[in-house]
Amino acid sequence: MPVINQILLGIEQLLYPPKCVNCGAYLEIPPSQDYSLEACFCNQCAAAGFFPINKPYCTQCGLQLPRPILKNNKNRDNQATCENHVCESCLKTHLKLGKVRASGQYQGILKDGIHLFKYQSKLSLAKAFEHMMFKTFERHFEKQDINIIMPVPLHKKRLISRGFNQAFILVRNFNRHYKQKFGQPPSWQIDARVLVRSKKTAPQTGFDITQRKNNLKGAFRVKNRKAVENQHILLVDDVFTTGATCNEAAKELLKNGASKVDALVLART
DSSP: OOHHHHHHHHHHHHHSOOBOTTTOOBOOOOSSOOOSGGGGSOHHHHTTOOOOOOSSBBTTTOOBOOOOOOSOTTOHHHHHTTSOBOOHHHHHSOOSSSOEEEEEESOHHHHHHHHHHHHSOOGGGHHHHHHHHHHHHHHHTTTSOOOEEEEOOOOHHHHHHHSSOHHHHHHTTHHHHHHHHHSSOOSSEEOSSSEEEOSOOOOOTTOOHHHHHHHHTTOEEESOHHHHTTOEEEEEEEEESSSHHHHHHHHHHHHTTOSEEEEEEEEEO
């Protein structure tokens, strides 16, 4: 970090000492900015922990699968069960999405952080979240032929009520992160206008998978078919539970000529 930036950061921290986003306790952080999620919480609140998604996980929906207890690590058959594979749900119900990848499990401080971010407007979490998302993008999608990164839209009434679209916040600086990392502009673009949420739906909380699907039928509309034709699109959202939201959006995009639709999410339940 340049010296001038360190000085400005030091002044900012003196004037506005960082606090835990959850309980408000003052934090001690090093002069160089720490963009990790743990740095947003005090030690007591961070004790809830962060749960990454490790092998084995579903190769399609990204669900963390239980890791079997191996009696013999040299046994190839047992070892194979630790590899990524398609989960039972995806075998029974085919998603329109190509694949889904998440930054972590919807537990601990990630779950707490998302609730604070969405419902209490703790936008100081945005930098930590966007850094997590970009790392996940690098790991799973950077070498893919992505054409458009598309935040899942909110209905205009929900957007006015909340004041921001959390999905857009997660990726708004992806261009800058990419240029900093690779020294050149990306081949993809971020588009938050072509796909719109034309139907105001009820909150999905408390609905089972069938109710979620019915609730979202016809919720999305593509404004410009030519913009998505033959394009590999990466949908972005904060939480993936049953996949009803992303799947309905993917269905509309594919119906309008998109060649493939994947999803990148912050958390997977």
